[in-house]
Amino acid sequence: MDLTTRKYNFIRQLINIDEESIIEALERVLNQQKKEDTVIETDIKQELDLRLESYQKKPHDLLDWEDVKNEW
Numbered sequence: 001m002d003l004t005t006r007k008y009n010f011i012r013q014l015i016n017i018d019e020e021s022i023i024e025a026l027e028r029v030l031n032q033q034k035k036e037d038t039v040i041e042t043d044i045k046q047e048l049d050l051r052l053e054s055y056q057k058k059p060h061d062l063l064d065w066e067d068v069k070n071e072w
Helices: 003-015 020-038 042-057 065-071
Strands: none
Touching: none
């Protein structure tokens, strides 16, 4: 079963949940997942900030992905 179908089926099941405790448990899981997804290690954040700054200074100084791929 593909992800889109699984999501659709999950939403259909959510609509039929009558117990608030189940909804609260699901919200906790989703909120925890958001927190885990948004944590970026300091060194990675610094590198991303440097790359963003470089891009903002020279937005047209980019490499084409196909060219890079072919060279490697």
